[in-house]
Amino acid sequence: MFVSVIIPSYNHAQYLAERIESILNQTYADFEIILLDDLSPDNTAEILEKYKSHPKVSHCIINEKNSGSTFFQWNKGMELAKGDLIWIAESDDVADPHFLEKLVPQFDKNQNLVLAYCQSYRMNANGIVTGSWKDCTDHIDPALFQSDFEISGLEYFERFLKTGNSIPNASGVIFKKQTYFDVGKANSRLKFIGDWDIWSKIVTQGDIFFTHECLNYFRYHDTSVIAQARKNKDHFEYRNQLILFRKSMSHFLSIYREKCKAANKTYYINEKMLSKDLRKNASLAIRKHYFSKIISTTIIAVKTLPFYIVPFYLLKITLQFIFSIFTFALKGNKDSYK
Numbered sequence: 001m002f003v004s005v006i007i008p009s010y011n012h013a014q015y016l017a018e019r020i021e022s023i024l025n026q027t028y029a030d031f032e033i034i035l036l037d038d039l040s041p042d043n044t045a046e047i048l049e050k051y052k053s054h055p056k057v058s059h060c061i062i063n064e065k066n067s068g069s070t071f072f073q074w075n076k077g078m079e080l081a082k083g084d085l086i087w088i089a090e091s092d093d094v095a096d097p098h099f100l101e102k103l104v105p106q107f108d109k110n111q112n113l114v115l116a117y118c119q120s121y122r123m124n125a126n127g128i129v130t131g132s133w134k135d136c137t138d139h140i141d142p143a144l145f146q147s148d149f150e151i152s153g154l155e156y157f158e159r160f161l162k163t164g165n166s167i168p169n170a171s172g173v174i175f176k177k178q179t180y181f182d183v184g185k186a187n188s189r190l191k192f193i194g195d196w197d198i199w200s201k202i203v204t205q206g207d208i209f210f211t212h213e214c215l216n217y218f219r220y221h222d223t224s225v226i227a228q229a230r231k232n233k234d235h236f237e238y239r240n241q242l243i244l245f246r247k248s249m250s251h252f253l254s255i256y257r258e259k260c261k262a263a264n265k266t267y268y269i270n271e272k273m274l275s276k277d278l279r280k281n282a283s284l285a286i287r288k289h290y291f292s293k294i295i296s297t298t299i300i301a302v303k304t305l306p307f308y309i310v311p312f313y314l315l316k317i318t319l320q321f322i323f324s325i326f327t328f329a330l331k332g333n334k335d336s337y338k
Contacts, residue, residue, distance in 0.1 A: 001104055003031040003174070004083030008073035009091035010066075013042040015219065018127075019091055020051055028100035031087075034077045035060040038067050044091075058082070071186040071194035078180060086177050093171040094123070094217040103174050106150075106209045114153060114206035115199070117173040118215040119145070125221035132214055136168045148211045153203030154266050161203065162269055165196035172216035179205050187248060190241050197245050201252055204263060236290055239281050246274035275304035282317060286324045294321065 005023055009016060023033060033056050035048050045062050052060035059080050067073060074088060085107060089095065103116045122131045137145045140160055160166040167173060180186075183201035186194050253267040282297040284290070298317055302310055 001030070001085050001107055002083040003028075003085045003087055003100060003104060004034060004077075004081030004177070005031050005087045005089050006034045006036065006074065006077030006081065007089050007091055008036045008038070008070050008077060009040065009044055009048070010038040010070065010073075011040045011042050011044065012091040013040065013044045013047055015092040015094075016044060016047045017050075018094055019089065022095040022097070023089055024054070024056060025097050026095070026100045027097050028104055031100065032056060032058040032082060034058060034080050036073050036077055037062045038070070038073055039063045039065060067188075069188040069191050069194070071190065071198075072188040074186045074194075074198075075188065078177065078185065081177055084177060085174050086180065087174050088170040090169070090171045092219045092221070093169065094127075094219070095171065096215040096217075099215040100174075102211060102213065102215055103209075107174075107176070110150065110207055110209070112206045113150075113176075113209055114179045115173060115175040115202050116209040116211075117167055118211045118213055120169050120172045120216040120218040121214045123217040123219045125219065127219075129217070133168050133218055137166050140166065145210070146212055148209075148213075150207055150209045152262075153206055153208050154262055156203050156208055157200055157266055158269055161196070161200045162273055165193065165199065167195070167199045169216060169218040170195055171218060173199070175202055183252065187244075190245060192238055192241050193245055197248060200245075200249060204253070204256060204260075204266065236281075236284065236288065236293065239277070239284055243274070243277055243281060246270060246277055250274060278304050279313075283320060286317070286321050289324065 007019065007023075012019075020033070020035075023031075033051075033054070035051065035057060036059075037044050037048055039062065048060055048062065051057055061076075067076075077088075078086065085104060087100070099118065103118065106116045107113050120133045121129045122133055123129050134142075134145055137160065140163075179202050180198070182205065183198070186198045188194065190197050249270045250267065253263055253270060257263040257267050278297075279301040282294070282301040285293040285297045298314075301317075302313065305313055
């Protein structure tokens with residue numbers, strides 16, 4: 001099967017050549033490379049210039065304006081892709097030479113497979129391996145991820161993706177291009193969790209395969225997408241993105257369950273998680289002293305509850321608010337004495 005390898009780069013010049021070489025050195029050779037840069041302020045453009053004439057490189061595009069979202073770049077690359085399978089190879093990671101060789105054949109073995117991914121090494125800025133990313137799933141099911149498995153995507157969502165992104169790195173994933181388009185492409189508004197959103201939708205469409213072999217080196221450093229998101233993250237903005245994700249999943253599943261009855265359970269699980277997250281939003285507004293948002297978030301939270309629960313919930317929120325005001329005032333008094 002032909003694979004389109006999309007490299008969405010931004011400000012990772014120091015890692016870019018190693019990343020591209022790790023793709024060119026794959027033992028599976030039936031692929032194209034699509035190079036994309038989101039107007040990096042470093043010398044990324046110079047590095048891409050060296051590779052744009054390589055026979056494996058089908059496109060090399062440098063944006064004239066920064067898009068503001070890596071998921072916008074994903075969608076752009078997908079429109080250019082000729083392959084049946086897609087590999088989003090993040091520009092700061094590195095691949096084992098056997099990555100494609102090990103994962104691509106799984107799609108021939110199971111025609112219902114929509115996504116395959118591998119375990120990843122944890123690698124620091126200097127290229128030193130410091131462990132693996134298995135700890136992302138150890139709190140859910142440490143035994144399962146010790147070996148290879150194949151599973152229904154709906155079951156995978158219900159067991160793992162419902163609470164968090166158990167597929168931590170796009171660089172370790174291959175998926176079907178058509179499925180990506182079938183589920184509506186990546187949501188560029190979800191800057192922090194767009195990958196969680198698209199994986200959740202893709203897996204509902206068929207089976208997924210996981211190999212416990214570490215065939216991907218997932219780099220962590222101060223300029224990584226994860227690090228920047230954590231550094232600049234507004235807690236309330238993240239919660240809003242989480243709720244947007246839940247609502248998007250509910251809308252998607254409400255339509256999909258009409259033709260796939262098995263998706264009914266997944267739909268109700270996500271609805272329950274949405275209700276829970278809306279109530280957490282109200283609590284967060286109180287806890288973080290976002291006073292302008294307390295009333296609106298509380299009203300929304302109340303609407304998710306049965307009428308007989310509402311009085312108890314309002315009492316809980318009121319007590320939480322009083323305690324928050326008390327601690328806020330106490331902190332102010334302490335600061336005034338400094």
